[in-house]
Amino acid sequence: MKNKKLKIAFFGSSLVSAYWNGAATYYRGIVRALSERGHEITFYEPDAYDRQKNRDMDDPDWAKVVVYEATEEAVAKCLQEAASADMVVKASGVGVFDELLEREVLQLQTEERLVVFWDVDAPATLDRVHNNPDDQFHQLIPQYDMILTYGGGDPVVNAYEALGARKCVPIYNALDTATHYPVAPDPKFACDLAFLGNRLPDREARVEEFFLNPAAATPDKRFMIGGSGWGDKPMADNVTYIGHVYTKDHNAFNCTPKAVLNISRESMARYGFSPATRVFEAAGAGACIITDYWEGIDFFFEPGKEILVARSGAEVNEIISNLSEENAKEIGEAAYRKVLSAHTYSHRAAELEKLLYTKVKQSNAAWA
Structure with a gap:
């Protein structure tokens, strides 16, 4: 029946x-x-x-x-x-x-x-x-x-x-293919590494480790952070805070930077197998994603080919310092193919x- x-x-x-x-x-x-x-x-x-x-x-x-x-x-x-x-x-x-x-x-x-x-x-x-x-x-x-x-x-x-x-x-x-997809770059989001996420108690320390500390250690690179609540957070001069990013701007935010960063909340990293929605949004826009390490990443994307994995802020520094535009594009395109084939x-x-x-x-x- x-x-x-x-x-x-x-x-x-x-x-x-x-x-x-x-x-x-x-x-x-x-x-x-x-x-x-x-x-x-x-x-x-x-x-x-x-x-x-x-x-x-x-x-x-x-x-x-x-x-x-x-x-x-x-x-x-x-x-x-x-x-x-x-x-x-x-x-x-x-x-x-x-x-x-x-x-x-x-x-x-x-x-x-x-x-x-x-x-x-x-x-x-x-x-x-x-x-x-x-x-x-x-x-x-x-x-x-x-x-x-x-x-x-x-x-x-x-x-x-x-x-x-x-x-x-x-x-x-x-990935919701109706709302997240590749678009033309927007100069207002141009940077080497971008992060999008609201300021939450069990995320803040990891944002410091994986984003704010690497930014302070690489003054020649440009960083951008979006999301609610970060307005009074001390940041290095090479970090631009842009506040809440509306959904209509997510594609350009993901497409424009050389790479985008995923930072898990502490509890989700501890349990593993908890990719944030933004990982799939970014992959759906063809972004080169750098993520903090959590168990189960390879269940969704192949590390090194479809996503880049950092276990510390120092490894974020190393990745950003060695990442070429060409390599970033290849990784983003590979993530895009994977998400369309298996993760919509x-x-x-x-x-x-x-x-x-x-x-x-x-x-x-x-x-x-």
């Missing part, structure tokens, strides 16, 4: 604004790809953190966006509406009423309706739970039909299963669809 197209209710931080919302491009990629496969998605997001004032896209035609007030009453109304869905997703890090949503979405669970927790920051969630035995999430994990994560590999899967998860599956970041959101949506149909067929033949 033909697989049923699903009606999905998705509670996340924001689909329409990337402002203080690093998961935005991940949500957009996977939701668009699911829509293209015939599924109907309603994305519920709170009006919080000035995200609606800093939208970088209109409501898309591939999802219904419901923006709700940051009140318990508004959350309850959205949950009531979500009861008409075949699957309800609670993503991590919505930003307001997360604990309430984590509990209450489970009230919508039936034999016909899956309830899924989708963790877009599994290392942080697991660290939080492990460090607090009283965290309510301990009791909730085994109740979800499954846990999806956007990375983490076996370490995250094993950690979640040890906490009682029925099933935990990574749905990795990928169309690939991820197909994996997710297969997983969901396997799950629902086990519990409810009517989904088949």
Whole structure:
């Protein structure tokens, strides 16, 4: 029998604004790809953190966006509406009423309706739970039909299963070919090495090590940093801080510099198998990527040919000092070929669809 197209209710931080919302491009990629496969998605997001004032896209035609007030009453109304869905997703890090949503979405669970927790920051969630035995999430994990994560590999899967998860599956970041692709260089982003990422507590020390220290050690090179929160951070004179970079400028930001730098947050580097969305965005623009080391890199790209790997700031210095324009171009083109062949959101949506149909067929033949 033909697989049923699903009606999905998705509670996340924001689909329409990337402002203080690093998961935005991940949500957009996977939701668009699911829509293209015939599924109907309603994305519920709170009006919080000035995200609606800093939208970088209109409501898309591939999802219904419901923006709700940051009140318990508004959350309850959205949950009531979500009861008409075949699957309800609670993503991590919505930003307001997360604990309430984590509990209450489970009230919508039936034999016909899956309830899924989708963790877009599994290392942080697991660290939080492990460090607090009283965290309510301990009791909730085994109740979800499954846990999806956007990375983490076996370490995250094993950690979640040890906490009682029925099933935990990574749905990795990928390239959204509709929004990230090669464009003409923009002189305002010209530099030797660029980094894009918001200032966060478990990223800052690694940004110092892999970006700011190398910049200070190579005054003859030009560096550029984009993202929110870095305005008062001391930087060498050869570093240009450009603030929040809107999604519409990401392609030029990735295409123009000789190389772009990926710096993992500490927790993601520790768990491994957690490539940031920006790695795939940059590869999709044909950028030469330098990344800090984390276990599992070669699961996605071939080091030395499709991506360059640095284990320290000193190695970033060495790479930048020896990297020619020609070599950078070759590496960027190789990464572009790899990401198109294996790491688009169309690939991820197909994996997710297969997983969901396997799950629902086990519990409810009517989904088949």
